[in-house]
Amino acid sequence: MERLALKLLAIREHARRELARKLAARGFAEADIDAALDRLAAEGSIDEARLAEHYVAERMGKGFGPLRIRGELREKGLEDDLVERALEPLRDEWPACLADVHDRRFGAEPPVDHAEYGRRARFLEQRGFPTDSIRRVLRWPD
Structure with missing residues (x-):
């Protein structure tokens, strides 16, 4: 899932909520999404x-x-x-x-x-x- 989020971020910048919505639409669990997005934000990949x-x-x-x-x-x-x-x-x-x-x-x-x-x-x-x-x-x- 984190790989997919990075792939989406490589195409263009996304807000955290946008990424969460796209990942949820692909069937990932909300808790997993939050954890992955927290990691991406901590490393600077998500910068609103x-x-x-x-x-x-x-x-x-x-x-x-x-x-x-x-x-x-x-x-x-x-x-x-x-x-x-x-x-x-x-x-x-x-x-x-x-x-x-x-x-x-x-x-x-x-x-x-x-x-x-x-x-x-x-x-x-x-x-x-x-x-x-x-x-x-x-x-x-x-």
């Missing part, structure tokens, strides 16, 4: 802080916002404080990321009407950016 940092950087690079990334990391089973520590250093970079995502998708011109404004706002919300930041980027013409 490292996972969170890499995941945030990767997803930000693909144009996803902090709200979506936060939700995805929570789904993986990471604790809220760990997620917040991974997101915090990039706090000042989110507006530039949002503007870049918007400009790549829609160009630098502001929306021409309410329908276009709504379409852009929905797209950016689905990407995980906060509403107030979206409003600043879309800058409705006066």
Whole structure:
């Protein structure tokens, strides 16, 4: 079982809860899973802080916002404080990321009407950016 867990970790980083779920789905006993994951964590093979940092950087690079990334990391089973520590250093970079995502998708011109404004706002919300930041980027013409 430990070999399988290492194999999964070699493919990509996993949270402890993710690994436990995958191993349980393959029929291993919960006590055995916990013991194996404890050993892997002790030797540094499972490092949820490292996972969170890499995941945030990767997803930000693909144009996803902090709200979506936060939700995805929570789904993986990471604790809220760990997620917040991974997101915090990039706090000042989110507006530039949002503007870049918007400009790549829609160009630098502001929306021409309410329908276009709504379409852009929905797209950016689905990407995980906060509403107030979206409003600043879309800058409705006066």
